[in-house]
Amino acid sequence: MKDLMQLAWRGLKQKRKLTLLMVLNLAIGITLLLTMGTIVTRSGHSPIDQRADRVYHVSLNFMDPEFDRRSEFRSPPLTFRDAGALAEAFSANDATRLSFNYTTSFVLDLPDNSVRPVTAEASAADPQYFDLLQVPFIYGAPWREDMQDAAVIVLDKKANDLLFGGANSIGKQVVINNRQLEVVGVMDMSAYLRRFQNMRFQARANDMAVVPLGYAHANNLPRTGFMPCRTKEEAARTRYRREDVQGLKSAECGYLHAWAVLDSVQHDNSHAELTLWMRNYTQQQASQGRFGHSEPYYLTQLASLNDRMSDNLYWEQIYLKFAYLLFAICLINTIGILLAKNQSRAKLVSLYRALGANKLYILKVQLLELSMLSGAAIALGLLLAQFGLVAMFHLALYQADYLADAEQVRRMYSMDTLFALQAAVGIFVAIFAAGLYPIIKASRTAPAAQLRG
Amino acid sequence: MLRMKNISKIYRTELVETHALSDVNFMVEEGEFIAVTGPSGSGKTTFLNITGLLENFEQGTYELDGEDVSTLDDKQLSRLRNEKIGFIFQGFNLIGDLNLYDNIEVPLIFRGLSAKARKQRIEESLELVGLGGRASHFPAQLSGGQQQRVAIARALAGKPRFLLADEPTGNLDTLMARQVMELLEEINRQGTTLLMVTHDHELAQRAHRNIQILDGQLRDINKNELVELIS
Numbered sequence: 027m028k029d030l031m032q033l034a035w036r037g038l039k040q041k042r043k044l045t046l047l048m049v050l051n052l053a054i055g056i057t058l059l060l061t062m063g064t065i066v067t068r069s070g071h072s073p074i075d076q077r078a079d080r081v082y083h084v085s086l087n088f089m090d091p092e093f094d095r096r097s098e099f100r101s102p103p104l105t106f107r108d109a110g111a112l113a114e115a116f117s118a119n120d121a122t123r124l125s126f127n128y129t130t131s132f133v134l135d136l137p138d139n140s141v142r143p144v145t146a147e148a149s150a151a152d153p154q155y156f157d158l159l160q161v162p163f164i165y166g167a168p169w170r171e172d173m174q175d176a177a178v179i180v181l182d183k184k185a186n187d188l189l190f191g192g193a194n195s196i197g198k199q200v201v202i203n204n205r206q207l208e209v210v211g212v213m214d215m216s217a218y219l220r221r222f223q224n225m226r227f228q229a230r231a232n233d234m235a236v237v238p239l240g241y242a243h244a245n246n247l248p249r250t251g252f253m254p255c256r257t258k259e260e261a262a263r264t265r266y267r268r269e270d271v272q273g274l275k276s277a278e279c280g281y282l283h284a285w286a287v288l289d290s291v292q293h294d295n296s297h298a299e300l301t302l303w304m305r306n307y308t309q310q311q312a313s314q315g316r317f318g319h320s321e322p323y324y325l326t327q328l329a330s331l332n333d334r335m336s337d338n339l340y341w342e343q344i345y346l347k348f349a350y351l352l353f354a355i356c357l358i359n360t361i362g363i364l365l366a367k368n369q370s371r372a373k374l375v376s377l378y379r380a381l382g383a384n385k386l387y388i389l390k391v392q393l394l395e396l397s398m399l400s401g402a403a404i405a406l407g408l409l410l411a412q413f414g415l416v417a418m419f420h421l422a423l424y425q426a427d428y429l430a431d432a433e434q435v436r437r438m439y440s441m442d443t444l445f446a447l448q449a450a451v452g453i454f455v456a457i458f459a460a461g462l463y464p465i466i467k468a469s470r471t472a473p474a475a476q477l478r479g
Numbered sequence: 480m481l482r483m484k485n486i487s488k489i490y491r492t493e494l495v496e497t498h499a500l501s502d503v504n505f506m507v508e509e510g511e512f513i514a515v516t517g518p519s520g521s522g523k524t525t526f527l528n529i530t531g532l533l534e535n536f537e538q539g540t541y542e543l544d545g546e547d548v549s550t551l552d553d554k555q556l557s558r559l560r561n562e563k564i565g566f567i568f569q570g571f572n573l574i575g576d577l578n579l580y581d582n583i584e585v586p587l588i589f590r591g592l593s594a595k596a597r598k599q600r601i602e603e604s605l606e607l608v609g610l611g612g613r614a615s616h617f618p619a620q621l622s623g624g625q626q627q628r629v630a631i632a633r634a635l636a637g638k639p640r641f642l643l644a645d646e647p648t649g650n651l652d653t654l655m656a657r658q659v660m661e662l663l664e665e666i667n668r669q670g671t672t673l674l675m676v677t678h679d680h681e682l683a684q685r686a687h688r689n690i691q692i693l694d695g696q697l698r699d700i701n702k703n704e705l706v707e708l709i710s
Contacts, residue, residue: 029588040576377572380533381586382561382637384554474528477568 034394040374044367048360049403055356056407056453058349060446061414066346067445068219068438069229069339074160078329080293081158083225084112084124084284084300085324086308088316090257098331099225101324102254103128103280108307112284115303121289121296125158127151128281129224129251130242134185134235135201144188146234147431149223150242156180158285159218166196166211174240180211184433185234205245207237219438220335222328224251224283227335229422229438231431246271255279278316286325301325353453357460364396364464375468376476385469392465393458400457404450408441415439480640480672481507481530486539488525488695499525500536501695509640512664512673514686521692523676524645530674531643532560544640561589565634565671567663569646571626573618573633579605580614583633590637604632608662624655631662635671642666644675648682660685 038045074081085101086108087093095101104112109126116122127149135143149155156168164186169178179200186195186209199206213236220227237247248268255263256278266274266281274281288296308322317323337343368375375388383391419439423432483505490497499522507513517523528534529541532548541548544563548556566572573582580601587597605611608628618626627647634642644663648656660682667673675686683689691698 029591033585033588036574036577036581040574373572374574377574378585378589379557380531380560380566380572381633382557382589384557386554387557387589472534474524474533477533477566477570477572 030390030394033391034398037371037391037395038398041367041370044363044370045399048363048367048399049406051356051359051363052400052403052457053406053410055349055353056404057410057414058345059353059453060407060411060441060449061418062342062346062349063449064411064415064442064445065418065439066336066339066342068440068442069336069342074158074328075332077287077290078332079327080288080290081328082286082288082297082300083324083326083328083331084286084304085326086112086304086317087319087322087324088256088278088280089254089319091318091320093254093319095321095324098324098326098334099227100252101225101326103225103252104282104284105278105280106275106282108280109282109284111307112303115307116286116300119296119299121292122300123154123157123287125152125154125285125287126239126282127155127223127285128239128242128249128283129226130237130247131250132202132235132247134181134189136189137199137201137206141189144185144234146185147221147231148235148237148247149233150239150247151223151236152239155223155236156213158287159215159223161213161215161218164212164214165194166209169210169238174238175244176238177205177207177241178210178238179207180213180236181209182232182234183212183214183216184431186212202237202247203245207241216433216437219434222331223285225331226252227331229435231434234431243271243275249274249281251281251283253279253281285328297325353456357456360457361460361464364461365467368392368464368468371468372471373476375471376473379471379473380477388469389465392468396458396461396465397454400454400461403457404453407453408446408450411446412441415441480509480544481505482540482542483530484540486529486536486541488522488529488534488536498695500529503539503695503697505690505697507641507672507674510667510670510672511688512667512686513675513688513690514683515674515676515690515692516678516680516683517692522695523692526692526697527643527645527674527676531564531566532556557589561586561637563640565637565639565642567627567630567634567642567644567647569649571618571623571630571650573626573629575618578615578617579610579621579629579632582618582629583636586633586637600636600638601632604636605629607635608632622655623651624658627651627655627659628662631659631666635666640672642671642673644673646677647675648677648679656682 083101086104087102088105088108089102113124116124130148130150132146132148133143134146152174153168153171164183168180169176181195186192189200190198195209195212198209200209215232218232220229221232246269253263253267259278263279266277266279286300304323304325308317311317378388419436422435422439483503486500486503488500490499515523515526525534529536543559551559583601583604584597587600605614608631610625610628610632618629647663648659651659663673664685677683
């Protein structure tokens with residue numbers, strides 16, 4: 027094997043310019059393919075992918091009949107009273123676990139003002155929210171069920187790093203709007219590239235903190251997410267965002283996102299049960315003049331939202347198709363360059379044959395040479411793809427608004443090791459398959475004709 | 480050690496059939512030095528290629544060291560070529576990217592010898608051709624005569640029983656040609672059988688036997704008769 031490697035290495039060194047051309051040619055194709063492939067793959071990926079087929083967004087469409095939803099991502103959140111009805115209906119149903127949240131934001135500070143205050147994108151949620159996300163905790167745990175109105179908070183690792191230098195902050199106090207909250211947990215949201223919880227699927231930022239829903243209502247933490255109101259209440263919408271939480275509770279304005287995690291064993295039954303309840307509820311409410319829309323409810327699977335999210339990456343998908351095309355062209359180029367290289371080395375192959383190498387040996391040497399060349403091209407492609415992802419990250423950051431969390435965006439544009447490995451194997455096989463024809467042709471070179479003169 | 484009987488070789492195109500060799504009968508004894516001469520296109524190189532197992536033939540039988548080569552597959556033929564035959568070409572056919580050591584090492588790698596055994600043989604053969612100590616030089620740094628001596632060293636490193644030389648002095652000036660010929664004669668004296676194709680009648684006269692190829696047929700010049708099995 028060592029001898030084969032030695033001969034293959036010598037083969038690479040012969041006609042160095044052609045070898046270099048082949049490596050560069052392949053590396054360019056691999057770079058583009060890996061860069062765009064990584065972005066598209068990461069965009070449609072979530073840490074809860076393995077159960078995304080049994081996680082559903084629950085939406086009751088209280089809006090006017092002429093309301094145009096535009097896309098699944100614009101399914102109206104629940105009004106306060108619809109959320110209450112839904113929670114009550116399934117409170118004793120273990121096969122359908124519900125979680126409610128609304129998007130908020132606030133400034134996080136310390137009581138002694140010892141660090142720079144942090145503007146936090148956050149969620150007001152129930153403790154089931156953490157079960158829905160299955161987010162890992164670095165310190166502490168979610169608050170208990172009976173602490174819904176308590177002044178407690180779960181920080182993301184990033185907020186904890188900024189406020190407490192990454193130390194264990196359990197039991198310490200933070201300040202929001204001049205009120206102190208006790209830290210009960212520190213979670214790590216770094217793997218959650220898109221904020222699906224509020225149906226925006228934004229890549230620019232995720233929760234830096236989560237506070238109990240009851241506390242958020244009681245202290246009127248603002249509602250900063252998508253909040254559609256019926257036409258008759260449209261004028262009050264801005265007021266409902268910032269104040270008048272009592273008015274909001276009886277208003278026809280949706281702000282609470284409900285997610286249902288269905289039991290894996292009883293999935294079909296639970297799905298049917300949930301659908302039935304939504305149908306019955308909207309029909310029953312219709313008698314009170316509500317739910318006049320032709321589509322009174324939506325039950326949308328998270329997996330389908332993830333898929334749609336990948337499909338929605340319009341330019342990225344075009345770039346990816348372009349990358350595939352370019353890689354195919356690079357492969358064809360490789361065949362051409364290999365043929366040219368082998369033609370120019372026909373005399374060498376003939377000499378090898380004359381000196382005692384059989385056809386199989388020649389084939390082995392050339393296949394090994396191709397493997398080394400592919401390995402070099404893939405390694406260079408991976409390296410260049412890293413630069414490509416950095417470039418795309420800066421482009422994305424440039425396009426993002428000022429609230430974007432650079433670290434969060436960077437994760438979207440960082441190499442996915444598993445994807446990179448799978449892609450590298452696929453690319454290797456493709457190069458190998460493409461290189462077979464020139465190599466087999468070279469191994470069949472008739473030696474006698476090449477050695478004259 | 481070598482016996483050919485009724486060997487024929489025909490090159491075919493869509494329009495023409497060319498009989499390169501017709502009913503060739505030929506035999507070589509161990510330790511002989513045979514010169515093969517003939518005009519261009521007479522079939523000298525074809526004869527040498529068939530002898531060196533680089534080309535197939537249509538008819539006849541060819542035995543090398545008692546083995547009927549027509550029954551051997553590519554792997555066995557390659558092994559036979561590697562172990563028993565050494566080639567010396569008019570154009571030297573050294574690999575320009577490799578130094579002398581690596582050039583000579585190539586056939587030894589094909590044989591599967593260990594690195595230690597290869598090193599010993601390479602050093603011995605370089606010494607034999609008078610180029611010891613120049614193993615790290617590249618072919619381009621040598622004169623034509625020296626390059627041909629490297630090619631001879633490469634052929635000898637495998638300790639072949641049979642050396643095939645195709646116009647070994649064709650690209651050399653008179654002085655270098657004489658040095659190379661003296662080296663080949665010395666190798667022959669040490670027991671290696673030598674079959675040399677040449678245009679040069681003066682060089683051919685130095686061989687034990689002088690065979691001429693004309694229109695695809697072999698003729699023993701000394702006896703002026705078609706070569707039959709010589710025993």
